[in-house]
Amino acid sequence: MDSSDTNALKMDFVSSEALKESSSMEKISMIVDKVKEGDLLVIEGGLTPTEEAELIETTMREIDIENFVGIDIYTLEKDKSSFFGLSKKKAIGITIIGPANVMKTVKKRENFLSMIANLGDSGASMH
Amino acid sequence: MVRVIKMPKFLKRNFLRNIFNKLIGKDKKLKIGLYGHPNSGKTTLANTMTNDWLGKPIGLISEIPHETRRVYRQERVKIEYDDIELDFDIVDTPGIATKIDYKNFLEFGLSEQEAKERAKEATKGIIEAIKWLDDVTGVLLVVDATQDPLTQANITIMGNLEARKIPFVIVANKIDLPEASAERITSVFPQHTVVPISALHGENTGDLYQAMVDKFN
Numbered sequence: 001m002d003s004s005d006t007n008a009l010k011m012d013f014v015s016s017e018a019l020k021e022s023s024s025m026e027k028i029s030m031i032v033d034k035v036k037e038g039d040l041l042v043i044e045g046g047l048t049p050t051e052e053a054e055l056i057e058t059t060m061r062e063i064d065i066e067n068f069v070g071i072d073i074y075t076l077e078k079d080k081s082s083f084f085g086l087s088k089k090k091a092i093g094i095t096i097i098g099p100a101n102v103m104k105t106v107k108k109r110e111n112f113l114s115m116i117a118n119l120g121d122s123g124a125s126m127h
Numbered sequence: 128m129v130r131v132i133k134m135p136k137f138l139k140r141n142f143l144r145n146i147f148n149k150l151i152g153k154d155k156k157l158k159i160g161l162y163g164h165p166n167s168g169k170t171t172l173a174n175t176m177t178n179d180w181l182g183k184p185i186g187l188i189s190e191i192p193h194e195t196r197r198v199y200r201q202e203r204v205k206i207e208y209d210d211i212e213l214d215f216d217i218v219d220t221p222g223i224a225t226k227i228d229y230k231n232f233l234e235f236g237l238s239e240q241e242a243k244e245r246a247k248e249a250t251k252g253i254i255e256a257i258k259w260l261d262d263v264t265g266v267l268l269v270v271d272a273t274q275d276p277l278t279q280a281n282i283t284i285m286g287n288l289e290a291r292k293i294p295f296v297i298v299a300n301k302i303d304l305p306e307a308s309a310e311r312i313t314s315v316f317p318q319h320t321v322v323p324i325s326a327l328h329g330e331n332t333g334d335l336y337q338a339m340v341d342k343f344n
Binding site for chain 1: 223224225226227228229243246247250251253254257260277279280282283286287289290
Protein backbone atom coordinates (compact mmCIF):
# COMPACT_ATOMS: atom_id res chain seq x y z
CA MET A 1 0.00 0.00 0.00
CA ASP A 2 1.30 3.43 -0.82
CA SER A 3 0.07 5.52 2.11
CA SER A 4 0.99 8.79 0.38
CA ASP A 5 -1.91 8.29 -2.07
CA THR A 6 -4.56 7.86 0.60
CA ASN A 7 -5.67 9.31 3.87
CA ALA A 8 -4.45 6.19 5.62
CA LEU A 9 -1.31 5.75 7.68
CA LYS A 10 0.76 2.66 7.09
CA MET A 11 2.71 1.50 10.12
CA ASP A 12 5.46 -1.08 9.95
CA PHE A 13 6.65 -2.88 13.07
CA VAL A 14 10.15 -4.27 12.73
CA SER A 15 11.64 -6.67 15.26
CA SER A 16 15.28 -6.40 16.29
CA GLU A 17 15.70 -9.93 14.96
CA ALA A 18 14.74 -8.75 11.47
CA LEU A 19 17.51 -6.12 11.50
CA LYS A 20 20.18 -8.24 13.15
CA GLU A 21 21.81 -9.28 9.89
CA SER A 22 21.44 -5.88 8.15
CA SER A 23 24.39 -3.56 7.68
CA SER A 24 24.07 0.07 8.85
CA MET A 25 23.66 1.19 5.25
CA GLU A 26 20.88 -1.35 4.64
CA LYS A 27 19.04 -0.27 7.79
CA ILE A 28 19.27 3.41 6.88
CA SER A 29 18.19 2.86 3.25
CA MET A 30 15.21 0.80 4.43
CA ILE A 31 14.17 3.49 6.95
CA VAL A 32 14.53 6.42 4.54
CA ASP A 33 12.76 4.57 1.68
CA LYS A 34 9.78 3.69 3.86
CA VAL A 35 9.52 7.13 5.48
CA LYS A 36 9.71 8.82 2.08
CA GLU A 37 6.69 6.74 1.04
CA GLY A 38 4.84 8.21 4.02
CA ASP A 39 5.10 5.14 6.28
CA LEU A 40 5.66 5.19 10.01
CA LEU A 41 8.19 2.73 11.33
CA VAL A 42 8.25 1.24 14.80
CA ILE A 43 11.53 -0.53 15.40
CA GLU A 44 12.35 -2.77 18.32
CA GLY A 45 15.59 -1.43 19.79
CA GLY A 46 17.49 1.50 18.39
CA LEU A 47 20.22 2.68 16.09
CA THR A 48 23.81 3.28 17.16
CA PRO A 49 24.92 6.94 17.48
CA THR A 50 26.90 6.60 14.25
CA GLU A 51 23.85 5.19 12.47
CA GLU A 52 21.70 8.03 13.82
CA ALA A 53 24.17 10.57 12.42
CA GLU A 54 24.21 8.72 9.09
CA LEU A 55 20.41 8.66 9.08
CA ILE A 56 20.28 12.45 9.53
CA GLU A 57 22.90 12.89 6.80
CA THR A 58 20.99 10.64 4.37
CA THR A 59 17.72 12.40 5.22
CA MET A 60 19.30 15.77 4.41
CA ARG A 61 20.41 14.46 1.02
CA GLU A 62 16.89 13.15 0.31
CA ILE A 63 14.96 16.29 1.30
CA ASP A 64 13.44 17.67 -1.89
CA ILE A 65 11.85 20.81 -0.38
CA GLU A 66 8.40 20.20 -1.92
CA ASN A 67 7.49 16.60 -1.02
CA PHE A 68 9.84 15.30 1.65
CA VAL A 69 10.76 17.67 4.48
CA GLY A 70 12.59 15.21 6.69
CA ILE A 71 11.95 12.82 9.53
CA ASP A 72 11.03 12.77 13.18
CA ILE A 73 12.54 10.20 15.51
CA TYR A 74 11.43 9.34 19.03
CA THR A 75 12.65 6.66 21.35
CA LEU A 76 11.31 4.98 24.45
CA GLU A 77 13.99 3.82 26.82
CA LYS A 78 14.11 1.01 29.30
CA ASP A 79 16.44 0.15 32.18
CA LYS A 80 19.13 -2.31 31.37
CA SER A 81 20.97 -4.00 34.19
CA SER A 82 24.55 -5.08 33.87
CA PHE A 83 27.27 -6.47 36.13
CA PHE A 84 24.83 -8.85 37.82
CA GLY A 85 22.33 -6.05 38.32
CA LEU A 86 24.79 -3.78 40.11
CA SER A 87 24.71 -0.90 37.63
CA LYS A 88 21.68 0.29 35.70
CA LYS A 89 21.96 1.76 32.23
CA LYS A 90 19.32 3.05 29.87
CA ALA A 91 18.77 1.15 26.64
CA ILE A 92 16.48 2.00 23.75
CA GLY A 93 13.35 -0.14 23.83
CA ILE A 94 11.44 1.20 20.84
CA THR A 95 12.30 3.69 18.09
CA ILE A 96 9.56 5.44 16.14
CA ILE A 97 10.53 7.10 12.87
CA GLY A 98 8.16 8.83 10.50
CA PRO A 99 7.80 11.67 8.02
CA ALA A 100 8.12 15.05 9.77
CA ASN A 101 4.94 16.38 8.14
CA VAL A 102 2.93 13.42 9.48
CA MET A 103 4.25 13.24 13.06
CA LYS A 104 2.71 16.40 14.40
CA THR A 105 2.38 16.35 18.15
CA VAL A 106 4.53 14.17 20.27
CA LYS A 107 4.43 14.14 24.05
CA LYS A 108 7.07 12.19 25.80
CA ARG A 109 7.27 11.20 29.41
CA GLU A 110 9.14 8.40 31.07
CA ASN A 111 7.77 5.10 29.74
CA PHE A 112 5.11 6.88 27.70
CA LEU A 113 4.97 8.36 24.23
CA SER A 114 1.91 9.97 22.66
CA MET A 115 1.66 11.02 19.04
CA ILE A 116 -0.89 12.67 16.80
CA ALA A 117 -0.43 11.80 13.14
CA ASN A 118 -1.56 14.42 10.70
CA LEU A 119 -2.96 12.95 7.46
CA GLY A 120 -3.90 15.86 5.29
CA ASP A 121 -7.23 17.19 6.55
CA SER A 122 -7.89 14.24 8.83
CA GLY A 123 -6.03 13.31 11.98
CA ALA A 124 -5.19 10.07 13.74
CA SER A 125 -4.07 9.63 17.30
CA MET A 126 -1.91 6.89 18.71
CA HIS A 127 -0.53 6.30 22.20
CA MET B 128 87.15 9.58 17.56
CA VAL B 129 83.49 10.20 18.34
CA ARG B 130 82.61 13.53 19.86
CA VAL B 131 79.63 13.53 22.17
CA ILE B 132 77.76 16.82 22.14
CA LYS B 133 75.73 17.33 25.25
CA MET B 134 72.30 18.84 24.80
CA PRO B 135 71.69 21.81 27.13
CA LYS B 136 69.38 20.95 29.99
CA PHE B 137 66.49 23.26 28.98
CA LEU B 138 66.50 21.88 25.41
CA LYS B 139 66.51 18.38 26.77
CA ARG B 140 63.51 19.23 28.94
CA ASN B 141 61.60 20.72 25.98
CA PHE B 142 62.54 17.76 23.81
CA LEU B 143 61.27 15.29 26.38
CA ARG B 144 58.11 17.30 26.99
CA ASN B 145 57.37 17.39 23.25
CA ILE B 146 57.81 13.63 23.00
CA PHE B 147 55.56 13.15 26.03
CA ASN B 148 52.89 15.46 24.58
CA LYS B 149 53.05 13.63 21.27
CA LEU B 150 52.65 10.30 23.05
CA ILE B 151 49.54 11.42 24.90
CA GLY B 152 48.24 13.29 21.85
CA LYS B 153 48.38 16.66 23.60
CA ASP B 154 50.19 18.40 20.78
CA LYS B 155 47.13 17.98 18.57
CA LYS B 156 45.50 21.27 17.76
CA LEU B 157 42.47 21.87 19.96
CA LYS B 158 39.41 22.43 17.80
CA ILE B 159 36.30 23.24 19.79
CA GLY B 160 33.08 22.76 17.86
CA LEU B 161 29.88 24.59 18.75
CA TYR B 162 27.02 22.19 18.18
CA GLY B 163 23.30 22.29 18.85
CA HIS B 164 19.88 23.00 17.39
CA PRO B 165 19.22 25.84 14.98
CA ASN B 166 18.66 29.07 16.97
CA SER B 167 20.12 27.70 20.20
CA GLY B 168 22.64 30.56 20.18
CA LYS B 169 25.83 28.96 18.86
CA THR B 170 26.95 31.94 16.80
CA THR B 171 25.97 34.38 19.57
CA LEU B 172 28.21 32.39 21.92
CA ALA B 173 31.01 32.20 19.34
CA ASN B 174 30.74 35.99 18.92
CA THR B 175 30.82 36.54 22.69
CA MET B 176 33.92 34.36 22.97
CA THR B 177 35.79 35.98 20.08
CA ASN B 178 34.73 39.45 21.28
CA ASP B 179 36.01 38.66 24.79
CA TRP B 180 39.33 37.21 23.67
CA LEU B 181 40.05 38.64 20.20
CA GLY B 182 37.93 41.79 20.14
CA LYS B 183 35.91 40.84 17.02
CA PRO B 184 32.83 38.77 16.17
CA ILE B 185 32.93 35.54 14.13
CA GLY B 186 29.61 35.52 12.26
CA LEU B 187 26.17 36.94 11.64
CA ILE B 188 23.22 36.19 13.87
CA SER B 189 19.51 36.49 13.18
CA GLU B 190 16.10 35.45 14.48
CA ILE B 191 15.53 33.26 11.41
CA PRO B 192 16.57 29.64 12.00
CA HIS B 193 19.50 28.26 9.97
CA GLU B 194 21.23 31.65 9.70
CA THR B 195 24.55 29.78 9.89
CA ARG B 196 24.50 27.44 6.92
CA ARG B 197 28.16 26.64 6.64
CA VAL B 198 30.93 26.00 9.10
CA TYR B 199 32.87 29.08 10.27
CA ARG B 200 36.24 28.72 11.83
CA GLN B 201 38.17 31.18 13.96
CA GLU B 202 41.74 30.12 14.50
CA ARG B 203 43.97 30.75 17.49
CA VAL B 204 41.62 31.88 20.25
CA LYS B 205 43.50 32.01 23.50
CA ILE B 206 41.63 32.20 26.76
CA GLU B 207 43.24 32.51 30.16
CA TYR B 208 41.48 31.39 33.27
CA ASP B 209 42.83 30.58 36.70
CA ASP B 210 46.36 31.15 35.31
CA ILE B 211 45.78 28.41 32.77
CA GLU B 212 45.92 29.15 29.06
CA LEU B 213 43.70 27.38 26.56
CA ASP B 214 44.67 27.80 22.93
CA PHE B 215 42.11 26.59 20.41
CA ASP B 216 40.19 27.09 17.16
CA ILE B 217 36.45 27.77 17.32
CA VAL B 218 34.39 25.81 14.82
CA ASP B 219 30.89 27.30 14.62
CA THR B 220 28.62 24.75 12.93
CA PRO B 221 25.12 25.01 11.42
CA GLY B 222 22.33 23.79 13.71
CA ILE B 223 21.53 20.09 13.44
CA ALA B 224 17.93 19.11 12.74
CA THR B 225 16.16 16.05 11.31
CA LYS B 226 13.74 18.11 9.19
CA ILE B 227 13.69 21.32 7.20
CA ASP B 228 10.47 22.75 5.87
CA TYR B 229 10.92 25.88 3.78
CA LYS B 230 7.41 27.02 4.78
CA ASN B 231 8.68 27.75 8.29
CA PHE B 232 10.95 30.46 6.88
CA LEU B 233 8.00 32.23 5.21
CA GLU B 234 6.80 33.28 8.70
CA PHE B 235 9.95 35.41 8.98
CA GLY B 236 9.07 37.42 5.87
CA LEU B 237 11.27 35.61 3.35
CA SER B 238 9.97 35.20 -0.19
CA GLU B 239 9.15 31.66 -1.32
CA GLN B 240 12.29 31.51 -3.42
CA GLU B 241 14.49 32.81 -0.60
CA ALA B 242 12.90 30.32 1.79
CA LYS B 243 13.52 27.40 -0.58
CA GLU B 244 17.08 28.52 -1.16
CA ARG B 245 17.68 28.77 2.60
CA ALA B 246 16.20 25.28 3.10
CA LYS B 247 18.48 23.80 0.44
CA GLU B 248 21.55 25.46 1.92
CA ALA B 249 20.52 24.36 5.41
CA THR B 250 20.45 20.67 4.39
CA LYS B 251 24.01 21.01 3.10
CA GLY B 252 25.04 22.83 6.28
CA ILE B 253 23.74 19.99 8.46
CA ILE B 254 25.72 17.43 6.44
CA GLU B 255 28.84 19.59 6.86
CA ALA B 256 28.25 19.91 10.62
CA ILE B 257 27.95 16.12 10.98
CA LYS B 258 31.15 15.61 8.97
CA TRP B 259 32.99 17.97 11.33
CA LEU B 260 32.33 15.56 14.21
CA ASP B 261 35.30 13.60 12.83
CA ASP B 262 37.58 16.62 13.23
CA VAL B 263 36.67 18.42 16.45
CA THR B 264 38.60 17.60 19.61
CA GLY B 265 36.18 19.22 22.07
CA VAL B 266 32.58 20.40 21.87
CA LEU B 267 30.30 22.98 23.44
CA LEU B 268 26.79 21.60 23.02
CA VAL B 269 24.61 24.70 23.05
CA VAL B 270 21.08 24.00 24.30
CA ASP B 271 18.26 26.56 24.37
CA ALA B 272 17.20 26.47 28.05
CA THR B 273 13.67 27.58 27.13
CA GLN B 274 13.09 24.40 25.09
CA ASP B 275 12.83 20.67 25.81
CA PRO B 276 16.47 19.46 25.78
CA LEU B 277 15.59 15.82 25.14
CA THR B 278 15.50 15.98 21.35
CA GLN B 279 16.83 13.55 18.80
CA ALA B 280 19.42 16.03 17.53
CA ASN B 281 20.88 16.53 21.04
CA ILE B 282 20.79 12.79 21.76
CA THR B 283 22.51 12.01 18.44
CA ILE B 284 25.21 14.63 18.99
CA MET B 285 25.92 13.43 22.55
CA GLY B 286 25.87 9.76 21.55
CA ASN B 287 28.43 10.44 18.84
CA LEU B 288 30.66 12.48 21.16
CA GLU B 289 30.60 9.73 23.78
CA ALA B 290 31.29 7.03 21.19
CA ARG B 291 34.25 9.04 19.84
CA LYS B 292 35.44 9.96 23.35
CA ILE B 293 35.30 13.69 22.54
CA PRO B 294 35.01 15.77 25.75
CA PHE B 295 32.08 18.18 25.85
CA VAL B 296 30.34 20.78 27.99
CA ILE B 297 26.59 21.37 27.77
CA VAL B 298 25.87 25.09 27.59
CA ALA B 299 22.39 25.92 28.91
CA ASN B 300 21.90 29.14 26.95
CA LYS B 301 19.32 31.95 27.11
CA ILE B 302 19.00 31.93 30.92
CA ASP B 303 18.11 35.63 30.69
CA LEU B 304 14.66 34.63 29.42
CA PRO B 305 11.96 34.09 32.09
CA GLU B 306 10.84 30.71 30.69
CA ALA B 307 14.41 29.30 30.75
CA SER B 308 15.17 26.35 33.01
CA ALA B 309 18.77 25.19 33.29
CA GLU B 310 17.60 22.68 35.97
CA ARG B 311 15.55 20.83 33.36
CA ILE B 312 18.76 20.29 31.34
CA THR B 313 20.73 19.21 34.41
CA SER B 314 18.00 16.78 35.41
CA VAL B 315 17.92 14.99 32.04
CA PHE B 316 21.71 14.93 31.63
CA PRO B 317 22.93 14.52 35.24
CA GLN B 318 26.14 12.76 34.22
CA HIS B 319 27.42 15.74 32.18
CA THR B 320 28.81 19.20 32.96
CA VAL B 321 26.06 21.78 32.39
CA VAL B 322 26.88 25.50 32.53
CA PRO B 323 23.97 27.98 32.49
CA ILE B 324 24.77 31.19 30.58
CA SER B 325 23.30 34.01 28.56
CA ALA B 326 25.53 34.30 25.50
CA LEU B 327 23.65 37.44 24.46
CA HIS B 328 24.37 39.32 27.69
CA GLY B 329 27.68 37.64 28.53
CA GLU B 330 26.15 36.36 31.79
CA ASN B 331 28.06 33.55 33.54
CA THR B 332 30.55 33.24 30.68
CA GLY B 333 33.33 33.18 33.31
CA ASP B 334 31.93 29.87 34.58
CA LEU B 335 31.91 28.55 31.04
CA TYR B 336 35.55 29.52 30.42
CA GLN B 337 36.47 27.85 33.70
CA ALA B 338 34.62 24.67 32.64
CA MET B 339 36.36 24.74 29.24
CA VAL B 340 39.78 25.01 30.88
CA ASP B 341 38.88 22.10 33.21
CA LYS B 342 37.44 19.91 30.48
CA PHE B 343 39.62 20.59 27.45
CA ASN B 344 43.03 21.49 28.84
